[in-house]
Amino acid sequence: MQQVVTEQPAGEELSLAERAYRAIRDRLIMLEIRPGAPINEDQLAQSLAVGRTPVREALKRLQYERLITTYPRRGTFATEVNITDLAHISEVRQELEPLAAAQAARRATATDRAMLTALRRELESADSGRQDATELMRLDLQVHRAIYTTTHNPYLEDTLVRHDNLATRIWCLFVDRLSNMAGHVEEHGPLIEAIVAGEPDKAAQLARSHVVGFERAIRDAI
Known part of the structure; x- marks a missing residue:
C-alpha cells in the first residue's frame, strides 16, 4: 500500500x-x-x-x-465526513494558510528551498496528466505539509496539518465529481515559486486563493 x-x-x-x-x-x-x-x-x-x-x-x-x-x-x-464541516474548516484555513505561506517565504532555508523546488518538479508531471486522482491528492498533501514545515513554527504547522487532513477527507469523498483536480494541484506551482523567491505577500495571496477555490470546487460538485 x-x-x-x-x-x-x-x-x-x-x-x-x-x-x-x-x-x-x-x-x-x-x-x-x-x-x-x-x-x-x-x-x-x-x-x-x-x-x-x-x-x-x-x-x-x-x-x-x-x-x-x-x-x-x-x-x-x-469519523464520518460531514460536508457541513467544510465552511468551518475553510474559515480557519483562509486565515492561517496565507500566514503560513508568507512565513515560509520569509523563513525558508536553503534546504527548504531545495525541497520545495523538487516538489515543483513533481508538479510538472501532474501537468502532463499522467497521474491519477489518488496520486494527485497525495502530492497535494505532500506540498501542503512541506510548506507548513517551512514556516518553522511547530504550533502553526500542527494546526494546519490537522485542518488540511480534514479538508482532504472531504476532497476524497467527492473526487469522482471534481472535473479539474490536476488544475487545483497545479496551483501550487506559482505558490512554491513565490516562497522560494522570498515573496511573502504574493505567497499569501496565492494561498488564500487556493483555499477559496478548493471550497468553491467542492460546493460546485455537491
Whole structure:
C-alpha cells in the first residue's frame, strides 16, 4: 500500500507509535479506511507489523484530531465526513494558510528551498496528466505539509496539518465529481515559486486563493 510522504526530517528515527500514527492517519485521510468503518486494533497492528500498544497510542492522537471517534459500549470508528464541516474548516484555513505561506517565504532555508523546488518538479508531471486522482491528492498533501514545515513554527504547522487532513477527507469523498483536480494541484506551482523567491505577500495571496477555490470546487460538485 502506498503511503503519503510524511513530515519526517532527514535522519530522524521514528518511534513505533509515531510510525503507526502516521500510517493510520494517512489511511483515514485518503479514505482507505472508510468513514464510519470500525477500527480494529489487532488488524491494524498486524498490517503495520507493530504491537497493540503503539496502535493504541496512535488512536488516542487520532481521536483528538477528529479522525476517529469512540462510542461507549460500541467501539471506535472512523469519523464520518460531514460536508457541513467544510465552511468551518475553510474559515480557519483562509486565515492561517496565507500566514503560513508568507512565513515560509520569509523563513525558508536553503534546504527548504531545495525541497520545495523538487516538489515543483513533481508538479510538472501532474501537468502532463499522467497521474491519477489518488496520486494527485497525495502530492497535494505532500506540498501542503512541506510548506507548513517551512514556516518553522511547530504550533502553526500542527494546526494546519490537522485542518488540511480534514479538508482532504472531504476532497476524497467527492473526487469522482471534481472535473479539474490536476488544475487545483497545479496551483501550487506559482505558490512554491513565490516562497522560494522570498515573496511573502504574493505567497499569501496565492494561498488564500487556493483555499477559496478548493471550497468553491467542492460546493460546485455537491
